[in-house]
Amino acid sequence: MAAPALARCMARTGVLPLGQAWGRAPRLPPSPLPAQRRAFSNNKVLVELDESAGVATMKFKSPPVNSLSLDFLTEFCISLEKLENDRACRGVILTSAVPKIFSSGLDITEMCGKSTEHYAEFWRAVQEMWLRLYSSNMVTVAAVNGSSPAGGCLIALTCDYRIMAENPKFSIGLNEAQLGIVAPFWFKDTFVNVVGHRVAESSLQLGSLHSAPEAHRIGLVDELVPEEKLKDRATAVMQQWLALPDHARQLTKTMMRKAVLDRLVAHREEDVQNFISFISKESIQKSLRMYMEMLKKKKS
């Protein structure tokens, strides 16, 4: 691949190949030192690590809508990898610093009118984000504090647990079909693993965006809480998960997710080529352009 974002990411962070990350020694519980907080930030995400609790909070901060651009995905992977390699961190809470939006999904402008090389680089970055998060040794909790269509929903689905603010105006779902595009098999597999085949089948075909209460009813999110309680509830859930020995939880997670992860790892390049040929079609480009125009018109 021609100087892809992930190659840069690996060069900068010394990231291990995915398979090796699984074989990593179990995390140690944090040492009983006085409470210590560390923070690091880049253009797209802000990370605060509470060393005494062993928990990091990663806040998406890419206004206006936290769209998953190539830059965002690269910075996300770098931050996640830093935490993954930090023995003081056993869990991460993903949330948004942008009011009312968790993430608007893949950045549509990255999929419109670009070169084949760009599509390949972008798609590899999307794959990498999912592979790293789905196989993370850390406990991952999504604190969904806003709308979360498509790729934004995928991020939440990829976590171990989802808590959503109970605002009925917030929606979540894999709405790709509404854009005239198709969620790839690993989006679908992740969705099926959370909500089951029947719900996933109709929701995916209709490209449904579910209101927060409906998302809870179909099991897309695990619980709803008032927005002002979201942070505290995510912290409490995290403590509950971290009360268990890491090695038992990690091995169980690996067992539950391995088949789905292995499927993409085995077909990664094929999946990139499939994305390129699909997204390059003139009919698909036209659908995406029309969708972007519709978003703009909605504003005026």
Ligand SMILES: CC/C=C\CCC/C=C/C(=O)SCCNC(=O)CCNC(=O)[C@H](O)C(C)(C)COP(=O)(O)OP(=O)(O)OC[C@H]1O[C@@H](n2cnc3c(N)ncnc32)[C@H](O)[C@@H]1OP(=O)(O)O
């Ligand atoms: C073989 C496999 C092939 C393909 C697989 C591809 C899988 C794709 C996965 C995806 O994630 S596709 C993206 C799907 N996302 C959406 O449908 C969300 C679209 N956005 C919205 O619905 C809304 O913007 C909102 C997130 C609900 C926020 O609404 P709000 O009213 O607050 O903001 P507004 O609509 O005015 O948007 C502000 C600004 O941001 C631009 N925008 C919004 N979403 C995206 C996006 N996903 N990518 C790029 N840009 C986006 C929007 O156009 C506005 O821009 P402007 O200020 O310049 O007009």
